[in-house]
Amino acid sequence: xxxxxxxxxxxxxxxxxxxxxxxxxxxxxxxxxxxxxxxxxxxxxxxxxxxxxxxxxxxxxxxxxxxxxxxxxxxxxxxxxxxxxxxxxxxxx
Numbered sequence: 001x002x003x004x005x006x007x008x009x010x011x012x013x014x015x016x017x018x019x020x021x022x023x024x025x026x027x028x029x030x031x032x033x034x035x036x037x038x039x040x041x042x043x044x045x046x047x048x049x050x051x052x053x054x055x056x057x058x059x060x061x062x063x064x065x066x067x068x069x070x071x072x073x074x075x076x077x078x079x080x081x082x083x084x085x086x087x088x089x090x091x092x093x
Contacts, residue, residue: 019044019077022054022069033068033082040084040093044070 021037021044023030037044047054049064058064062071063079070078070087077090087093 020071021046024049024067030068036082036084
């Protein structure tokens, strides 16, 4: 692995730590999404959809209608039934 690739991976790892995962209790898609994110090694902070922070995300225009939602706070990366293939593409994994 060359130095440029190593730098890119470090930067990606820092970006991944800033992801928010919005979920709800008793949500089977949320459980599936958690397992896909864990499989890919994606670090995220989890929020309940009824939390103040999730409400603030919705007020800023992040749609939370189809849970779970993975966002960086400015755009939706994935929602509903997560696909490992889609997440690899979106997150550059």
